Amino acid sequence: MSTAEPLLEINNLVKHFKLRSPGLFGRSRGTVHALNDISLKIRKGETLAVVGESGCGKSTLARVITQLYQADAGKISYQKEHLNKKIQMIFQDPYASLNPRLTIGDIIAEPLVIDKFGTRAERQSKVSEMLELVGLQQSDAARYPHQFSGGQRQRIAIARAIIAEPELIIADEPLSALDVSIQSQILNLLMKLKKEQELTYLFISHDLASVAHIADRVIVMYLGQIIESGDSAQIFDNPGHPYTQALILAAPTVGKGKRQKGVSIQGETASPLSPPNGCCYHPRCPKMADSCAFDAPKLEPIGPADDFHLVACPIETKRHKQL
Amino acid sequence: MTQTTQQQEKLDVSSDTVLDVRNLSTQFRTQAGVIKAVDNVSFNVKEGEVLAIVGESGCGKSVSALSVMRLVPTPPGEITDGQVLFGGQDLLQLSNDEMRQVRGGQIGMIFQEPMTALNPVLTVGAQIAEALLIHTEISPAQAHQKAVEMLDRVGIPDAAARALDYPHNLSGGMRQRAVIAMALMCEPEILIADEATTALDTTVQAQILDLLIDLQTEFNMAILFISHNLGVVSEIADDVLVMYGGRLMEFAPASQIFNTPQHPYTKGLLSTLPRPELRGQILPVIEGSVPGRYDQLDGCRFAPRCAEAGDDCLGEIPVFENTAGQRAACIKLDHLT
Numbered sequence: 001m002s003t004a005e006p007l008l009e010i011n012n013l014v015k016h017f018k019l020r021s022p023g024l025f026g027r028s029r030g031t032v033h034a035l036n037d038i039s040l041k042i043r044k045g046e047t048l049a050v051v052g053e054s055g056c057g058k059s060t061l062a063r064v065i066t067q068l069y070q071a072d073a074g075k076i077s078y079q080k081e082h083l084n085k086k087i088q089m090i091f092q093d094p095y096a097s098l099n100p101r102l103t104i105g106d107i108i109a110e111p112l113v114i115d116k117f118g119t120r121a122e123r124q125s126k127v128s129e130m131l132e133l134v135g136l137q138q139s140d141a142a143r144y145p146h147q148f149s150g151g152q153r154q155r156i157a158i159a160r161a162i163i164a165e166p167e168l169i170i171a172d173e174p175l176s177a178l179d180v181s182i183q184s185q186i187l188n189l190l191m192k193l194k195k196e197q198e199l200t201y202l203f204i205s206h207d208l209a210s211v212a213h214i215a216d217r218v219i220v221m222y223l224g225q226i227i228e229s230g231d232s233a234q235i236f237d238n239p240g241h242p243y244t245q246a247l248i249l250a251a252p253t254v255g256k257g258k259r260q261k262g263v264s265i266q267g268e269t270a271s272p273l274s275p276p277n278g279c280c281y282h283p284r285c286p287k288m289a290d291s292c293a294f295d296a297p298k299l300e301p302i303g304p305a306d307d308f309h310l311v312a313c314p315i316e317t318k319r320h321k322q323l
Numbered sequence: 324m325t326q327t328t329q330q331q332e333k334l335d336v337s338s339d340t341v342l343d344v345r346n347l348s349t350q351f352r353t354q355a356g357v358i359k360a361v362d363n364v365s366f367n368v369k370e371g372e373v374l375a376i377v378g379e380s381g382c383g384k385s386v387s388a389l390s391v392m393r394l395v396p397t398p399p400g401e402i403t404d405g406q407v408l409f410g411g412q413d414l415l416q417l418s419n420d421e422m423r424q425v426r427g428g429q430i431g432m433i434f435q436e437p438m439t440a441l442n443p444v445l446t447v448g449a450q451i452a453e454a455l456l457i458h459t460e461i462s463p464a465q466a467h468q469k470a471v472e473m474l475d476r477v478g479i480p481d482a483a484a485r486a487l488d489y490p491h492n493l494s495g496g497m498r499q500r501a502v503i504a505m506a507l508m509c510e511p512e513i514l515i516a517d518e519a520t521t522a523l524d525t526t527v528q529a530q531i532l533d534l535l536i537d538l539q540t541e542f543n544m545a546i547l548f549i550s551h552n553l554g555v556v557s558e559i560a561d562d563v564l565v566m567y568g569g570r571l572m573e574f575a576p577a578s579q580i581f582n583t584p585q586h587p588y589t590k591g592l593l594s595t596l597p598r599p600e601l602r603g604q605i606l607p608v609i610e611g612s613v614p615g616r617y618d619q620l621d622g623c624r625f626a627p628r629c630a631e632a633g634d635d636c637l638g639e640i641p642v643f644e645n646t647a648g649q650r651a652a653c654i655k656l657d658h659l660t
Contacts (some may be wrong), residue, residue: 019503053524098369130365143525149613150613151613152612178606178611179380179551179613180379180551180552181613181628183595184596184606184607184608185608185609187606188606188608213597213602213603214603214607220561232602236491236599249529250526250528252525252529252554252555252557252558253557254553254554254581256557256558257557257577257578258460258536258559258560259529259532259533259536264529264532265529265530266525268497268526268527269524270496270526299352
């Protein structure tokens with residue numbers, strides 16, 4: 001997987017938001033450092049997951065890639081021209097992401113209309129094909145969003161995302177608004193479609209269990225920075241960064257029995273308005289050394305340089321080298 | 324023998340049971356007809372133990388909690404049947420004034436979104452002290468002092484200063500700690516937590532779960548913990564009640580629910596969870612969707628989605644119990660052992 005050509009390459013991406021008090025002459029209230037020096041590659045045919053807690057910048061990243069936001073600095077290179085038009089999104093809330101006044105058929109056909117694809121009849125036949133593909137009935141095309149459950153609506157959103165044969169699908173928390181018994185249905189559907197339609201996913205989620213299930217590679221973000229990246233198995237079976245380790249330990253899991261005391265990390269994420277100096281995680285880190293408060297760590301290989309498991313923690317990389 | 328224990332005997336509640344809910348039914352009258360949000364559900368919470376009610380949207384878990392506290396919006400809601408036995412009395416028979424004394428006094432409550440439980444124009448300390456001023460005879464200065472102590476106890480750093488802050492000055496996790504402090508001020512016998520960690524980040528959620536377990540041990544307090552998240556429930560619960568469509572599906576000690584589930588719904592739900600052995604593979608599913616309402620009046624509510632359902636699932640479904648205290652409402656389980 002790691003040798004396939006990149007579909008999309010991001011280098012040193014920066015996105016800041018300036019906050020102002022309300023009013024024409026409102027005072028500046030500081031700058032949110034949403035993305036700081038983000039570099040990554042998305043390779044064709046893979047599922048790249050971005051995980052992190054609120055305020056880590058994962059949704060901002062999606063919006064910069066789709067050019068809903070303009071980056072302040074850095075470069076996004078698409079492998080093909082006009083690739084930016086071949087990106088589709090699936091959103092968290094299927095109640096908010098479908099226009100209630102349009103029929104399902106019109107909603108799903110919309111990317112084709114924008115692409116000026118085919119005749120109306122051709123578009124309708126493509127819609128029928130998509131409906132079957134996502135597990136709905138052809139006759140559903142004439143119905144309206146309110147007639148469907150949350151899981152069915154997410155299927156409609158997925159049909160809309162794949163109809164124009166996109167190169168990249170960005171799914172921003174596509175499961176978290178769904179009931180537990182529906183989540184595995186949608187996970188299965190995403191995996192089936194990826195195989196059949198040769199799709200590439202950027203899967204954004206805070207839910208580690210579903211990420212471990214679907215992702216080929218994983219990027220862990222904290223306060224606008226990438227603090228670890230690697231193959232899914234490397235991240236989940238052998239996490240390198242103390243934050244990733246804490247996150248995996250904190251994820252509620254069935255079957256471990258009642259919680260053992262004292263395993264959770266202390267403190268909360270600092271405000272992205274005033275991120276800490278040095279390592280952004282150092283105020284909460286149990287392994288912190290004095291230098292962590294001053295030196296901003298760089299992503300470095302924690303194992304052999306060619307296995308692409310990168311960790312932004314000199315303490316842990318040094319410890320691994322000594323093992 | 325005190326009057327309380329006499330009443331307890333009269334109501335036949337075992338001595339370590341704090342809350343005993345029997346045959347609770349709550350319904351909502353809507354334009355689309357009557358919705359039985361909670362339908363003949365019984366459960367009990369023991370001293371110093373955590374009972375979790377788990378289920379998907381519309382299963383009746385929150386309405387059960389609201390019914391216990393008599394906070395079901397009426398109309399359109401109405402508790403139509405059952406008993407809620409607490410402290411030797413049936414809460415459903417109390418007057419509104421008597422119930423107000425119980426709420427926030429002997430029963431503490433915390434909710435999903437801490438900001439909605441806090442008054443934005445009062446300082447955190449003042450709101451926490453308020454519970455004591457209402458429920459006990461105490462001077463405002465003493466109440467404030469106790470509020471600061473409680474804020475410190477729930478892990479808020481620099482509690483004396485934070486007590487003078489307004490809710491918007493605190494982070495989400497700190498707000499939820501403040502709400503927990505408020506709920507604990509009168510040393511309740513039971514704490515009702517409705518999706519109390521759902522809005523929090525994973526690492527903060529873990530801290531709040533640790534705090535709840537800590538407080539439960541320290542105060543020997545019972546907790547009724549409502550959640551949709553099976554992982555969270557598995558990490559905090561002693562007993563688990565699984566609900567679907569307003570009805571009890573299964574009730575058992577947590578280890579039995581998660582290791583030897585009996586009801587097809589519980590089994591199905593657990594099987595759909597992603598887990599390391601199945602990475603990258605197709606997961607088992609429960610077909611269909613969670614219905615918005617239940618038009619089918621008789622029979623098992625889960626039958627339309629149940630792989631094991633047959634004709635006899637459309638009749639009355641008794642609740643079977645085995646010797647280990649595991650109860651399940653499935654007609655196929657009359658052999659439950």
